[in-house]
Amino acid sequence: MFARKVTTSVLGAAQRRTFSASASNLTKVAVLGAAGGIGQPLSLLLKLNPRVSELALYDIKGAPGVAADISHINTKSTVKGYEAGDEIKECLKGAEIVLIPAGVPRKPGMTRDDLFNTNGSIVRDLAKAAAESCPDANILIISNPVNSTVPITAEVFKSKGVYNPKRLFGVTTLDVVRASRFISQLKSTDPANENITVVGGHSGATIVPLLSQAGYTLEGAERDEYVKRVQFGGDEVVQAKGGAGSATLSMAMAGARFAESLLKAAQGQKGVIEPTYVDSPLYKDQGVTYFASNVELGPNGVEKIHPVGKVSEHEQGLLDVCLKDLKTNIEKGEKWVKENMN
Numbered sequence: 610m611f612a613r614k615v616t617t618s619v620l621g622a623a624q625r626r627t628f629s630a631s632a633s634n635l636t637k638v639a640v641l642g643a644a645g646g647i648g649q650p651l652s653l654l655l656k657l658n659p660r661v662s663e664l665a666l667y668d669i670k671g672a673p674g675v676a677a678d679i680s681h682i683n684t685k686s687t688v689k690g691y692e693a694g695d696e697i698k699e700c701l702k703g704a705e706i707v708l709i710p711a712g713v714p715r716k717p718g719m720t721r722d723d724l725f726n727t728n729g730s731i732v733r734d735l736a737k738a739a740a741e742s743c744p745d746a747n748i749l750i751i752s753n754p755v756n757s758t759v760p761i762t763a764e765v766f767k768s769k770g771v772y773n774p775k776r777l778f779g780v781t782t783l784d785v786v787r788a789s790r791f792i793s794q795l796k797s798t799d800p801a802n803e804n805i806t807v808v809g810g811h812s813g814a815t816i817v818p819l820l821s822q823a824g825y826t827l828e829g830a831e832r833d834e835y836v837k838r839v840q841f842g843g844d845e846v847v848q849a850k851g852g853a854g855s856a857t858l859s860m861a862m863a864g865a866r867f868a869e870s871l872l873k874a875a876q877g878q879k880g881v882i883e884p885t886y887v888d889s890p891l892y893k894d895q896g897v898t899y900f901a902s903n904v905e906l907g908p909n910g911v912e913k914i915h916p917v918g919k920v921s922e923h924e925q926g927l928l929d930v931c932l933k934d935l936k937t938n939i940e941k942g943e944k945w946v947k948e949n950m951n
């Protein structure tokens with residue numbers, strides 16, 4: 610078996626290290642919402658990943674054009690674009706990973722929950738298609754509000770009798786990327802060496818960075834500003850884009866990183882850990898059925914859900930608020946999809 614190293618100049622050193630694969634472990638990856646702000650750069654990054662053998666790009670408009678463009682990049686994977694209608698079945702058939710960034714982004718003044726009505730239906734319909742065409746795939750939900758769109762997807766898979774909690778992930782990687790970048794700015798460290806655990810969910814107060822676990826003890830206003838920046842980092846981008854959407858490029862990097870971690874784990878690498886929002890036992894006794902914490906990934910998806918671990922008194926306070934909000938977001942998603950399954 611030959612193994613080749615591929616490096617690209619668009620990613621940092623930490624990412625470059627991970628982009629190597631043996632030719633025997635190749636995978637079909639589908640992106641739903643591939644012509645969007647996230648979908649396009651995410652598809653580009655996946656095209657650069659030699660672990661991907663086939664890239665299937667679906668959108669209600671524009672996917673064939675994106676696919677034609679990306680297909681000229683001189684890496685081995687094949688790329689095909691699919692349009693609305695029945696083509697989604699062929700797009701999903703045989704996919705091992707399905708990334709879903711389809712849906713509308715926020716405008717200034719909106720919360721992620723304000724996207725619920727529009728994106729809930731979009732995710733529900735795409736989840737139905739995935740449950741029918743690739744029930745064993747790893748489903749990676751990017752569309753907001755993630756705290757609710759993940760439970761919506763789970764209920765759809767349950768309704769079809771194919772739910773596997775080990776294969777459903779809310780992508781919260783961007784929170785970890787931000788938490789690591791923001792502390793490096795405060796401490797003048799190399800962000801590539803920072804890995805701040807972030808737990809909870811993916812909106813406002815449900816995003817809980819655990820600085821103490823990385824050995825940092827910020828106090829007072831500095832601590833509060835840091836936590837607020839991590840919790841509301843998305844708003845910073847929404848404001849700066851002034852009505853033209855939310856984070857797309859950093860999200861594409863975060864989504865590609867998570868997909869790469871899953872591929873590495875699927876292809877036998879041990880000890881691959883990413884924080885992600887999954888069906889979790891950690892706070893089920895409090896009625897919180899989904900929760901993001903460090904998760905060890907493996908060939909079957911979720912291998913081991915790590916507990917939150919030791920937290921400071923201040924972090925415990927943040928967690929208490931998080932759990933209350935999360936419960937509401939989860940129940941809202943479950944209730945809505947049960948009443949609107951068709």
Ligand SMILES: NC(=O)C1=CN([C@@H]2O[C@H](COP(=O)(O)OP(=O)(O)OC[C@H]3O[C@@H](n4cnc5c(N)ncnc54)[C@H](O)[C@@H]3O)[C@@H](O)[C@H]2O)C=CC1
Binds near residue numbers: 643668714753755780
């Ligand atoms: N999880 C996270 O950390 C993050 C999540 N997001 C979320 O990702 C979503 C997408 O954001 P952008 O790419 O900026 O939006 P966008 O509007 O640029 O792209 C969305 C794409 O989805 C497509 N689409 C809409 N309905 C569809 C359907 N039924 N089937 C297939 N495709 C469909 C649109 O045609 C469009 O190309 C938003 O909900 C946003 O809030 C954004 C940033 C970070």
Ligand SMILES: O=C([O-])CC(=O)C(=O)O
Binds near residue numbers: 842
């Ligand atoms: O803020 C938004 O709406 C998009 C998002 O989820 C993020 O950037 O974290």
